[in-house]
Amino acid sequence: MMRLSAGCAARLGASWDGRGTNFALFSANATKVELCLFDSQGRRELDRITLPERTEDVWHGYLHDVTPGQLYGYRVHGPYEPELGHRFNAHKLLLDPYAKRLAGRLVWSDAHFAYRAGSPREDLSFDRRDNARGVPKAVVVDETATAGRQEPRPQIPWEDTIIYEAHVKGLTEMHPDVPPNLRGSFGALASPAMIAHFKRLGVTTIELLPIHGLIDDRHLIERKLSNYWGYNTLAFFAPEERYSPHDNALDAFRTTVARLHDAGIEVLLDVVYNHTAEGNHLGPTLSFRGIDNASYYWLHQENRRYYDDFTGCGNSLNVSHPRVLQMVMDSLRYWVETCHVDGFRFDLATTLARGPSGYDRNGSFFAAVRQDPVLAHVKLIAEPWDLGLGGYQVGGFPSQWSEWNDRYRSLLRRYWGGEGSLIGEISRRMTGSSDLYHRDGRKPRASINYVTVHDGFTLADLYSYNHKYNLANGEDNRDGSNNNDSWNCGHEGPTTNAAVQALRLQLRKNQLACLMLAQGVPLLLAGDEVGNSQNGNNNAYCQDNEVGWVGWEGLGTPHDDLIDFIARLTELRRRFPQLRANRWLDGRRSDGSYGVLWLTPNAEEMNEHDWAYPDGRFLAYVLGPTDPGFAALFIVLNAAAQPIGFTLPKLPEYHVWRQLLDTTDERAVIAPFASGASSTAPPRSVLVFAGSVA
Incomplete structure (x- = not known):
């Protein structure tokens, strides 16, 4: 016999405190919630305990003798009225949405459906088979070892x-x-x-x-x-x-x-x-659907038997519901x-x-x-x-x-x-x-x-x-x-x-x-x-x-x-x-500086006519330095199937341009180009140059 007390509704899921475990499950439309305890293999149900308290739609109870490693699931009672959005079926063992660890894998059978598979009434029928042997169980875990623990993070900008x-x-x-x-x-x-x-x-x-x-x-x-x-x-x-x-x-x-x-x-x-793995109205009842279908999912307004499927996966989680939103936020914080x-x-x-x-x-x-x-x-x-x-x-x-x-x-x-x-x-x-x-x-x-x-x-x-x-x-x-x-x-x-x-x-x-x-x-x-x-x-x-x-x-x-x-x-x-900019680029500024200069193949700044060049496949531009001491970059993109000649930028602050990348040429060292020199972009190539004073 388990020692049972009311426990609390403050924390959803199974929470072990060193003495016992508090169980709490949200369901706004259930009439009764039963906690089912299983052996270490998850095959035999050892005990079935009705959670004794309900606080703000959270059903809860505290078991003094349950420790980490205990396998469990829920059976949730309530109306089976698909047309009204309710799909309770206490014959189906349900996974705790807050399960921190799983034991076993789903073994498919018709018993996982709350309705009678093959019935002409489809999901309007009702199935009384017990599916417990074939579903994964939740496991009570010891979270005390990680509570409040801080670890260094890379914190990469x-x-x-x-x-x-x-x-x-x-x-x-x-x-x-x-x-x-x-x-x-x-x-x-x-x-x-x-x-x-x-x-x-x-x-x-x-x-x-x-x-x-x-x-x-x-x-x-x-x-x-x-x-x-x-x-x-x-x-x-x-x-x-x-x-x-x-x-x-x-x-x-x-x-x-x-x-x-x-x-x-x-x-x-x-x-x-x-969305979840439970699919559309003909999907299995494994967790959320059997706990409180009408709260967890977006249901069709005209016929709540069906789901609003924004995802292409049969259902959509209703994160606008306060308790569903709470679950998502709790999950994110947990990870x-x-x-x-x-x-x-x-x-x-x-x-x-x-x-x-x-x-x-x-x-x-x-x-x-x-x-x-x-x-x-x-x-x-x-x-x-x-x-x-x-x-x-x-x-x-x-x-x-x-x-x-x-x-x-x-x-x-x-x-x-x-x-x-x-x-x-x-x-x-x-x-x-x-x-x-x-x-x-x-x-x-x-x-x-x-x-x-x-x-x-x-x-x-x-x-x-x-x-x-x-x-x-x-x-x-x-x-x-x-x-x-x-x-x-x-x-x-x-x-x-x-x-x-x-x-x-x-x-x-x-x-x-x-x-x-x-x-x-x-x-x-x-x-x-x-x-x-x-x-x-x-x-x-x-x-x-x-x-x-x-x-x-x-x-x-x-x-x-x-x-x-x-x-x-x-x-x-x-x-x-400038390749990792954290602010937006602008063009030529009043003081002559710039964030980006868009250039024609002749190294002239582009105008509206140049942007509208018919069938253009060539783009060249200079990214200005973000700080003193850094060089400008000149980038050439030639998607044409033929070579295109171009002129290196004629900017007074740079006398030469050193080539850093040519996607058609793996040579490590390439002679620098003088400012205003002519060059050729090979077919279908990306070129990068850095400006230099010498």
Whole structure:
């Protein structure tokens, strides 16, 4: 018999205080909540205890004899009235939304549905089967060891940040220098080989695809696939156990973060608070749906049986509800305070800021984040769109936020693919996208610039395929974007043709060069530095295999190993502050100084006629020094398929221009050019020069 008392409602979840454990669960519409305790294997229910108290819609109780390691779940009683938004079914064991650690994995069966699968009444029917054996259980954890503990952080300024987006398993599963027993795990990220790789590249910040507790969709399991990327969250406080199969996942993740911090590398988490793994009205009842469906989710106003799906994943979390907002905020603070992460990238972030009238940049979520003392010091990045009405909000987030800039991605792909008449917009994208972000005190760091990310072609595939090849996903090649702005350079897929290989390499270098030369924050996709390919699959979300993993075969090969090239670019970015500007550029000032000068091929300042040059593919500009003692930079972008002659800038303060980069020429030393000298930009090239007095 357990000693039971009322406990308190102040802290949600299971909280062990050294003597016993307080359990607290929010549900505004439940009629009774039962706490279920399980054996260490999670197979046998040992006790079922009705939580004795309800305070402001929080059901709570304190068990004096429960210690860390105890497995538990909930059964929540209430009406089963889908038309009114209620889907309570006490026959279904439910995961605590505040679970800090998970035990076991979901074993799919029809018992996980609150309705009778196959019934002609669909979700209006009711299922009485117990699903407890096949669901993950929450585990009581000891948080006292981490409470109030502070650890040093790299605290890298936004303007110095270079992000490297990676999947925990995919990055390390096939790396030849990572110990086999570590590959695919949290620990592998902080192995000596990976830390050396990050430092060699010059990246400062690792952005991890979702690591929150997740489940694999049933339709993927039936096709012998999985939700590899992890955008299918069930537990917002617990690290996914599959990334630490032999150790405590929470301890393993915290250790990894600490070791990366020791190496001066930040850790960002890609987080998915816009929807959950429970899917649409025909999905399983695993947690939120059975706890309080009408509170946790956006429901259709005319028929609350159905969900407002802004995400394309079947449901949308209603973060405008105070208790749902509290859960999201508590989760974010937990990952910062307990695991010491340095920030977050928010998947489909527009959904988080939706209210009854749509997207609201003054809404409760933004207000809560803005005033939070913990989150005030971490990096916040939005994927600034969702699939709902008015969901595309690039440039529409508050000043505290940075945003994925897909306008940069699309334009740079089109430009280096040979499309003309883009130089006006290219000028804006290369200088921080002021047309999108220059308001409300925002700075160039608001723009997260990228050409490739997990979603879409890799950089190697971008210049190897005109079409996607997603048949392995089992959806008849219907999934994944059809608008990739890719170019196969004259041959679809792999080739041994030396000319095609050289062109592909050149275009990859140009994209990487622009990424590091552009103002804003660059984001590099893991594997692009070694020519990683997904065989033309532009939606490898379910490919937990060699398609989705980074292939390291390109190490040391002339057509694929771009590690040293990227290292040169990141070093160049560190040397010249104007590439890391924290304020917006202006043109020629009244005193003759300047932030940026846009030049014609003849080194004359461009006028309106020059910007409108038909089918133009050549852009040249000077970035002025930000401080005395630093040199100006002259940058030339030639996307034309033929060489274009140009004149070096004729500026009185610089007598010569020393070439720092030519993406078509790897020579380390190039003779300096006199001011006003003539030169030639090779076809499809990026050139960089630094001004010098001698």
